[in-house]
Amino acid sequence: MNPRDFEQVLLTEKQIQHRLDQLAAEIQEAYAGKDLTLVGVLTGSVMFVADLLRRLTLPLRLDNIGVSSYHGGTKPSGEFTVTKALRLDVRDRDVLVVDDILDTGATLVRIRDMITALGPRSLRFCVFLEKQIPHSDDLRPDFVAFKIPNHFVVGYGLDYRERYRNLPYVATLSPEIIRQGGSDIPVASGAGRGKNAPPT
Numbered sequence: 022m023n024p025r026d027f028e029q030v031l032l033t034e035k036q037i038q039h040r041l042d043q044l045a046a047e048i049q050e051a052y053a054g055k056d057l058t059l060v061g062v063l064t065g066s067v068m069f070v071a072d073l074l075r076r077l078t079l080p081l082r083l084d085n086i087g088v089s090s091y092h093g094g095t096k097p098s099g100e101f102t103v104t105k106a107l108r109l110d111v112r113d114r115d116v117l118v119v120d121d122i123l124d125t126g127a128t129l130v131r132i133r134d135m136i137t138a139l140g141p142r143s144l145r146f147c148v149f150l151e152k153q154i155p156h157s158d159d160l161r162p163d164f165v166a167f168k169i170p171n172h173f174v175v176g177y178g179l180d181y182r183e184r185y186r187n188l189p190y191v192a193t194l195s196p197e198i199i200r201q202g203g204s205d206i207p208v209a210s211g212a213g214r215g216k217n218a219p220p221t
């Protein structure tokens with residue numbers, strides 16, 4: 022990864038780790054005395070889930086759900102597929118869905134509807150980032166690590182064309198990289214721009 026791929030570091034590793042101490046404490050308090058089922062949304066939430074998990078000492082079970090939505094350019098097409106179903110039974114359970122970023126909210130609304138149909142005792146949402154834009158269906162996350170302006174960001178699990186997920190911090194991409202449609206790493210043929218294309 023070339024540091025010149027990034028325009029601005031929005032959140033440093035230190036800021037993220039410090040905030041996660043507070044956020045984990047909020048979650049601990051909210052679920053005190055309960056048996057939590059934490060559901061990570063693949064793939065973007067992997068770092069966030071891992072960093073939260075090691076801070077939580079309450080009894081919990083971990084599952085993941087995989088979803089993908091296909092977007093033509095930057096507009097949602099409404100197509101939505103489950104790529105990894107839940108493995109654990111969530112009926113009568115206290116479920117906390119953990120995702121990387123709340124953008125339009127379309128993804129979490131679909132996940133909310135799917136999990137609600139399974140009859141959990143409670144269902145709440147925790148996101149690492151919340152963009153300052155109106156979200157569909159008024160989906161309000163219960164726990165938010167950071168609110169950010171409406172910029173396309175990468176790092177700490179978030180990707181641009183499947184790259185940069187491994188950055189320990191969050192950054193905006195340089196206009197040059199966006200113009201090129203990616204860094205100089207060759208992109209496998211058939212890999213489209215996908216839904217993660219920043220506005221061009």
Ligand code: IMP
Pocket residue numbers: 065120121122123124125126127128129172173174175179180181217
């Ligand atoms: P939503 O359904 O519009 O809320 O989009 C949620 C998904 O879009 C996230 O889980 C990310 O995978 C992706 N996404 C939205 N904004 C960004 C961004 O700024 N950087 C990287 N991925 C993003």
Ligand code: MG
Pocket residue numbers: 062063064065066121122
């Ligand atoms: Mg995602």
